[in-house]
Amino acid sequence: MAILEILTYPDDQLRALCEPVTDFDNPEFQQFIDDLLETMHDAPGCVGIAAPQVGRPIQVVAIDCSLARHPPEGHHGLMLACNPEILSWSGMEVGREGCLSLPDYTGNVVRAVEAQLQFQDRTGQTQSHMLTGFEARVAQHEVDHLEGRMFIDRVVSRRADMFPRKQYQSRRSKKSSN
Numbered sequence: 001m002a003i004l005e006i007l008t009y010p011d012d013q014l015r016a017l018c019e020p021v022t023d024f025d026n027p028e029f030q031q032f033i034d035d036l037l038e039t040m041h042d043a044p045g046c047v048g049i050a051a052p053q054v055g056r057p058i059q060v061v062a063i064d065c066s067l068a069r070h071p072p073e074g075h076h077g078l079m080l081a082c083n084p085e086i087l088s089w090s091g092m093e094v095g096r097e098g099c100l101s102l103p104d105y106t107g108n109v110v111r112a113v114e115a116q117l118q119f120q121d122r123t124g125q126t127q128s129h130m131l132t133g134f135e136a137r138v139a140q141h142e143v144d145h146l147e148g149r150m151f152i153d154r155v156v157s158r159r160a161d162m163f164p165r166k167q168y169q170s171r172r173s174k175k176s177s178n
């Protein structure tokens with residue numbers, strides 16, 4: 001197992017259109033998944049990661065909302081999703097997002113409230129889950145990575161809807177100390 005290097009914006013590899021996974025039995029592919037999961041677990045509070053973030057342009061994401069500081073109700077735990085597709089979605093809401101590849105910022109992004117996520121697990125078996133709220137948001141964020149899209153591409157205004165992390169944290173701590 002190994003912790004992989006996380007690429008950060010504006011690395012060109014984050015803009016790759018990722019290839020589908022076809023050979024699930026490949027031991028090197030299985031090793032890569034173990035490394036991707038270890039890399040996700042190494043980053044505190046990280047609830048999702050996509051293969052292109054570690055420089056591998058294939059359609060693999062990991063989502064695990066149980067790792068959130070405040071895990072949302074009804075989450076599905078770890079979903080290692082190969083060739084993920086959002087089959088349907090409904091509702092829209094604004095929420096704050098961060099990304100390992102943009103460590104210094106968070107941003108307000110509009111996402112669907114509910115999303116039907118279909119994918120193949122690491123053995124190639126098809127699964128489908130209806131996700132809601134924060135978990136649906138994470139899935140949409142990670143699937144975007146596979147098309148070379150990052151959350152900054154979706155904020156309405158980089159000036160009004162993006163926030164330096166330090167400033168955000170110090171504001172919060174100031175607020176909570178009152």
Ligand SMILES: [Zn+2]
Pocket residue numbers: 098099100101141145
């Ligand atoms: Zn991200």
